[in-house]
Each structure stands twice: as C-alpha cells, then as structure tokens.
Amino acid sequence: MPQSKLKPIVNTRIQARNKELILDAALDIFSAFGFRGATVDQIAAKSEMSKPNLLYYFRRKEDIYVALLEHTLSDWLKPLAELNPSGDPLIELSRYISAKMEMSEANPKASRLFANEILHGAPMIEKFLKGPLKQLVNEKAQVIKSWIAAGKLAPIDPYHLIFAIWAVTQHYADFSVQVDAVLGRREDIRTAQKAVLEILLRGLKV
Amino acid sequence: MPQSKLKPIVNTRIQARNKELILDAALDIFSAFGFRGATVDQIAAKSEMSKPNLLYYFRRKEDIYVALLEHTLSDWLKPLAELNPSGDPLIELSRYISAKMEMSEANPKASRLFANEILHGAPMIEKFLKGPLKQLVNEKAQVIKSWIAAGKLAPIDPYHLIFAIWAVTQHYADFSVQVDAVLGRREDIRTAQKAVLEILLRGLKV
DNA sequence: ATAATTCTTGATCAAATGGTCAAGAGCGGA
C-alpha cells in the first residue's frame, strides 16, 4: 500500500543527524540556563546551524525542550525499574543508589534539566509525574514494604525512602557548585558514593 | 557634625515600606520563574506599583535579585550555626533536621530561589558559598568529627552527612510538585518530618 | 538527466522586555 503524500513519517538520515545535533546542544543550553533563560540563537550557535534551519527541524523553542525531556524520561525510570523484588534488599538498594550516583556523575546536565523543570512546577511533565512515575514508585514501594514485612529491612516509610535516595543522589549533580565550593575542591565521585551508601543504608539494617 | 548633602543614607519610611513590598513580590516571582524567567513588569504588578517607580527603588532587575538573596542568606545559616557541640549528637542533629524541614514548609519560595541560583552555577552567591558557608560547614564538620571520636556517633563522613541533610530536607520544598504528584496528594509535613528523621538518624546510632 | 523533494539561510518582523526621562504630585521641615 503506497504511502500517499502525507507529511514525513520516516526521518531522513539528515533529519536524524541534525535533530540529534540540536538535542545535544539544547541539553547544554537548557540545563545551564533553564527554559526561559536559554535562547534559540544559543542553541543554533552550539549546534553550528543557522536559526531558521534549526527551526526547520523544531518549529518552536518549546518543541526542542519537550523533545529533550521525553528523550531522557525513560532513562530516568530505568534504574528504579530494575529494583529486583526477589533480590537481597540491601544489595538491591545499594545497586540502585550506586546507579543513581553514577547517573549524577555521568549526566549531570540531564539531572539539572529535570531539576529545573520540577522546580518551576513541572509544567511540561506533569503527566509523566502523575502517570508512569507515580505508578512505578507505587510498585516499588510495595516491594520495599514486602521486604519490611519479611523482616529483611528496618521499618521505614518506603515513599520517603525513595525520595531521600533521589534527593541525596541528585544533589551531587544539581548542587555540585555548592558541594565543590564547600569542600574547596572537585568532589571525587567514589568518596561521595561510599559516604552516601553508608548514610542511607546503615539505618536500613534490621 | 552635620551630614552634608550626600545621597540618602537613612531610608525614609516610604522607602522601607516599598522596598519591603518589592522584595516580597520579587520572592514570589523569582522563585517561580528564576532570574531570567521573571520580568520586572511581573514584579511591579505584584507589588502594585508602576515599573518606573519600582526602578526608582532598585535601579536594575539584578539589584532586586541580589538584595533578595542577601536578605535571606543569614536565615539560611542560622539553624546549622545553632548545632551545639556540647549537646547530645542525636538530639542536636534531630533538632537541626527538624528546623530545616520546617523551613522547607514555612518558606519553600526562599528554598527554591536558592536552589535555582545554585542550579545555574550560583553566579551571584559564589562568594557566600566559598566564604561564610564553607567556614561554617568546616566548623560543624569538626563538631561531628569530635562526636564520632568520642564514640557518640557512627563513623560517617561529616561533610556528606551535612549534604545529605540539606538534600533531603530541601527536597520537600524544591521538588514538592514531584512529591505531591507521586503521593497523589499534598504531603503532610508531620509525616514527612517523622520519616526523614528516621531515615537520616537511624544509621547514626553507635 | 531531471523533476520533486528536502534542506539551508539572509533578511525581516512583531512582541516582549529592561531601562530612561521629564514632568507632576506628595510630603516634611523651617
């Protein structure tokens, strides 16, 4: 069945390449300046592209921003989704915390992008928060509850435990300027990871 | 000695009142939209004042922002400064964490203002971070170290413990949209406070 | 090859926005 002359369904190679270039540049700019603080000119300059050309691929500034968020939302859920109900609680949580710390180290820009979006009321990702994220957290909270019921974990509110893990791990990406300023040096990820694991896990032992 | 005709040293009553009105409005606007996202018009509208009149009190948008940050920096340090070296470690830390949780509840806007500033590289408060804040944290880290040395506290890195307390407590102000979305309701501060105290303190007992 | 389609850009626009100015209104001290 011939695809009658509709709008481009399949991206050309050039489209794929340029959209990728734009999203890469946009992550740099949006994470550094926020949605309102970033300008289309900046993103165009960083992707070495004229502004009209950039707007040929994404018709509005907001479209770039939304695409960028969607592009990374699934990555965000992955480590939590991998929390294994039949594994050992402390090992599973340790793995999760380590994974989040490594994400903060490897991709602080994505972390700051989300932080900024949520800080400003999450206008673009409200549905994600109330939908997939909420659902996954509920599911994993049940897992933690079952561990507690089985006497394998100290009786801690699972939701607030998850919040605490998010808060602490993402702090090293979002507030790295403050961390470095207070420590007087660029913080070593290994040291931080070890300390965070101790602080968060020590109290969870039965 | 008569004060010769210099610029106004002492603020008039009207100045005091209007500057206060402006700063109140500015906290609302800057915390919601960030420095770049906020507009002078918005702040003027919120303070029920014409834009030129607002700019009579603060000549530039940046001046309002800086005044606002300075206006609250000392409040920020106060609870940590009150950590008492000769008190019981767990009670002192419990008091500190509770104070921070109450600040998140009582003044989430100030928390978001700082979060946004730090997230974007802290261009205006770099000196505060590397100066007074660093110094105070060093001092209190020593207190925690002495508690550990005295066998009154589990051996935890004091700097990362402080970071963890900041991260978790401020999370409830800065990421409240996410917290509420995941829980499906407005979170009750008492519940959150109790959970946070357990999570952070349980592992600190010797 | 060549027609159709996709890609690229200089020039331009309208709106938003930070900030200025001059002139008038209001207030406080002598």
Add this chain to the structure above:
DNA sequence: TCCGCTCTTGACCATTTGATCAAGAATTAT
C-alpha cells in the same frame, strides 16, 4: 505657608528574541 526633596508615572526607547518567509542549494527518486 512655602520650599526643597522624595515619590510617582505615562510615554518612550533600544535591544533581544522567537518566529516567518521567500528564494536558492543540495539531495533523492525515477
């Protein structure tokens, strides 16, 4: 009361910025 200083504002300006457009260059399909 009167004078000088503080306060207030409508009108205005220059720049920034998101977005458009028309026309030409490059690519792709036949």
